[in-house]
Amino acid sequence: MTDAHHGTAPTVFLKGHGTENDFVIIPDPDGRLDLSAAQAARLCDRRAGIGGDGLLRVVRSAAHPEAAALADRAEWFMDYRNSDGSIAEMCGNGVRVFARYLQRAGLAGAGDLAVATRAGIREVHIAKDGHDGTGGEITVDMGPATLPGGDVTVIVGARTWPAVNVNMGNPHAVAFVDDLDDAGALLRAPGVAPAETYPTGTNVEFVVDRGPRHVAMRVHERGSGETRSCGTGACAVMVAAARRDGLDPARTGHPVTYTVDLPGGRLVVTERTDGRIEMTGPAVIVAEGVIEPALLGAEPAP
Numbered sequence: 562m563t564d565a566h567h568g569t570a571p572t573v574f575l576k577g578h579g580t581e582n583d584f585v586i587i588p589d590p591d592g593r594l595d596l597s598a599a600q601a602a603r604l605c606d607r608r609a610g611i612g613g614d615g616l617l618r619v620v621r622s623a624a625h626p627e628a629a630a631l632a633d634r635a636e637w638f639m640d641y642r643n644s645d646g647s648i649a650e651m652c653g654n655g656v657r658v659f660a661r662y663l664q665r666a667g668l669a670g671a672g673d674l675a676v677a678t679r680a681g682i683r684e685v686h687i688a689k690d691g692h693d694g695t696g697g698e699i700t701v702d703m704g705p706a707t708l709p710g711g712d713v714t715v716i717v718g719a720r721t722w723p724a725v726n727v728n729m730g731n732p733h734a735v736a737f738v739d740d741l742d743d744a745g746a747l748l749r750a751p752g753v754a755p756a757e758t759y760p761t762g763t764n765v766e767f768v769v770d771r772g773p774r775h776v777a778m779r780v781h782e783r784g785s786g787e788t789r790s791c792g793t794g795a796c797a798v799m800v801a802a803a804r805r806d807g808l809d810p811a812r813t814g815h816p817v818t819y820t821v822d823l824p825g826g827r828l829v830v831t832e833r834t835d836g837r838i839e840m841t842g843p844a845v846i847v848a849e850g851v852i853e854p855a856l857l858g859a860e861p862a863p
């Protein structure tokens with residue numbers, strides 16, 4: 562039961578986005594809102610709820626069982642949910658928006674900030690306001706990519722493409738295509754073979770070249786459908802493109818930067834010589850309000 566159910570305190574939400582990957586933000590510093598998958602999905606519903614590709618619950622690490630061990634290194638835990646209510650390990654655009662919320666709430670300043678996620682701690686740098694009305698850019702150390710190898714195929718209808726299996730804390734299948742329209746309407750999740758490569762499902766990226774170290778992509782996200790941007794996806798795409806282009810900073814001793822265009826905006830992704838991936842992009846809060854208790858609703862008895 563939440564405070565909202567008892568009518569003692571309203572449940573506040575904010576709405577934000579990073580390159581139009583949009584999120585319902587629920588400040589819950591003391592971890593009192595034990596949001597179910599159904600409640601998260603209702604909040605993300607674009608017709609009957611607030612609407613979002615995902616949900617970011619802002620909880621003190623010390624107040625969350627999955628993050629308490631990280632509390633001495635990161636005060637805040639990003640409890641991320643996809644729009645269908647499922648839990649994901651990591652969200653790259655989400656962690657920038659999460660940091661922007663903390664800054665707006667006076668819980669963090671411009672500069673460096675550590676955020677706990679299910680994929681571990683992510684170091685975030687909030688740039689001073691660029692005076693463009695959006696609060697300036699935010700850079701996240703997304704950690705190293707893992708490329709487990711093996712042949713993966715992405716399937717949409719009768720079409721298939723070879724894909725690269727990349728893990729950014731969450732799973733990705735990156736397919737290079739001739740034209741972004743080749744993936745069709747993406748109303749359903751693309752198939753992947755062998756399916757066992759991704760026991761918990763996967764995000765799928767479709768990529769074309771735009772120029773030297775410049776790509777464009779579409780993404781179908783696990784648990785959310787096609788979205789206008791995906792930060793972990795952009796990082797997975799950058800690494801897959803770099804390896805395809807024969808670039809590996811750990812071997813050459815030179816960092817590599819790719820510009821990644823998405824339907825909702827642009828992300829800049831750099832792979833450092835230590836193998837860590839840095840992603841830079843915008844993060845904007847657009848609204849704040851109060852959730853009607855009926856939207857959270859009473860959960861059916863088990």
Ligand SMILES: N[C@@H](CCC[C@H](N)C(=O)O)C(=O)O
Pocket residue numbers: 582615643648649650651652653654655731732764782783784785788790791792793794
């Ligand atoms: N949009 C996110 C990724 C969110 C999680 C993903 N749908 C999954 O299930 O792994 C991003 O910006 O990285």
